[in-house]
Amino acid sequence: MFDRDDLDRATEVVHRVMPPTPQYAWPLLRERFGVDVVVKHENHTPTGAFKVRGGLVYLDRLKRERPTVRGVVSATRGNHGQSLAFAGRRFGVPVAIVVPHGNSGEKNAAMRAFGADLIEHGADFDEAKPRAAALAEERGYEFVPSFHRDLVTGVATYALELFTAHPDLDVVYAPIGLGSGICGLIRTRDLLGLRTEIVGVVAQGANAYRLSVEAGAVEPTARAATFADGMAVRVPDPQALAMISAGAARIVEVTEHEIADAIRAYHEDTHNLAEGAGAAALAALAGERRALSGRKACAVLSGGNIDRGWAATVLSGGIPVPA
Structure with missing residues (x-):
């Protein structure tokens, strides 16, 4: 650590x-x-x-090390996704977020407002995660785990x-x-x-x-x-x-x-x-x-x-x- x-x-x-x-x-x-x-x-x-703090630190490091990164993708119930979308807008990195069906409508709206491309998949967070990993491969994005x-x-x-x-x-x-x-x-x-x-x-x-x-x-x-x-x-x-x-x-x-x-x-x-x-x-x-x-x-x-x-x-x- x-x-x-x-x-x-x-x-x-x-x-x-x-x-x-x-x-x-x-x-x-x-x-x-x-x-x-x-x-x-x-x-x-x-x-x-609180999650916004982690998104800022993650994207700050990523942008310095890989300035040409195509984008990032992750799974979330909302706050982690908002943190990445907020930081992605600040650092100029496209962000895709996978949420489960039935996720909080207001958290979904906030992620979109911060600039995230929102995708719904699965019944819960743990079913959304593998779709986010697959999407990273499809788009050439970096997959961001929720614990890093x-x-x-x-x-x-x-x-x-x-x-x-x-x-x-x-x-x-x-x-x-x-x-x-x-x-x-x-x-x-x-x-x-x-x-x-x-x-x-x-x-x-x-x-x-x-x-x-x-x-x-x-x-x-x-x-x-x-x-x-x-x-x-x-x-x-x-x-x-x-x-x-x-x-x-x-x-x-x-x-x-x-x-x-x-x-x-x-x-x-x-x-x-x-x-x-x-x-x-x-x-x-x-x-x-x-x-x-x-x-x-x-x-x-x-x-x-x-x-x-x-x-x-x-x-x-x-x-x-x-x-």
């Missing part, structure tokens, strides 16, 4: 495009949970999610911002999709010599990483059933799994009800709108609040890209049902 020089260079790349995102300690969250809660606001990026050293280094810049502002954090809760965010946190914590616990969070209906950590090997699941689409992964990445197994304190599962409750808590206490994956960390923190008494905790709000219909359902007390 990356070293401190790599992380500092990535930070320069990211901060040329966007300022550091805030990390606020919200008093109403403290009243609600009885814990000092710092929120890392990765919903405050140009794409509304550049992507992890890029998203780790939010961890550097967080730990620089709050080096005294006792525990950080972070959602797990394919793993770039939590791996960036783990590596950055270790580079800074901190003792902060990092807790990974998965949805109960998409718990492949918890099962795999317990088994000590990749354990795919048959389904990834959650409205937190950023965590809807059936097949863990082996390299991410190794880093999470070695560096995370534990993996916590949260239910759809708990995720929805956390979205409502964010809206009521901070007036920020979180997508399902973005609220999962706060849901896990809420479930462990009694054990956190006297400690300083952080919840990573990894993104706010929730479709209006689902947001309306959650804020009115319901739970979205994915198509």
Whole structure:
């Protein structure tokens, strides 16, 4: 993985495009949970999610090394695709993105608005991936995996911002999709010599990483059933799994009800709108609040890209049902 020089260079790349995102300690969250809660606001990026950092670092390196690259292609549920489309426009690289059928309409619209050529294929993320790889061969594009050293280094810049502002954090809760965010946190914590616990969070209906950590090997699941689409992964990445197994304190599962409750808590206490994956960390923190008494905790709000219909359902007390 990356070293401190790599992380500092990535930070320069990211901060040329966007300022550091805030990390606020919200008093109403403290009243609600009885814990000092710092929120890392990765919903405050140009794409509304933390992934934009990785796309910028990946395309910056690719454009320097291969200035004549014909284009890139990847699979996504939305935020990774937005990050590549955003960075591709900045660096002049065509971007094709494969999404599963039934994907978020608003995330699809955002990717197209950033300039991506959007292709629908398969029933879920793991079925969209092989089509993206085949499309790369057909078009002569570079295939961009969803877990890659550049992507992890890029998203780790939010961890550097967080730990620089709050080096005294006792525990950080972070959602797990394919793993770039939590791996960036783990590596950055270790580079800074901190003792902060990092807790990974998965949805109960998409718990492949918890099962795999317990088994000590990749354990795919048959389904990834959650409205937190950023965590809807059936097949863990082996390299991410190794880093999470070695560096995370534990993996916590949260239910759809708990995720929805956390979205409502964010809206009521901070007036920020979180997508399902973005609220999962706060849901896990809420479930462990009694054990956190006297400690300083952080919840990573990894993104706010929730479709209006689902947001309306959650804020009115319901739970979205994915198509």
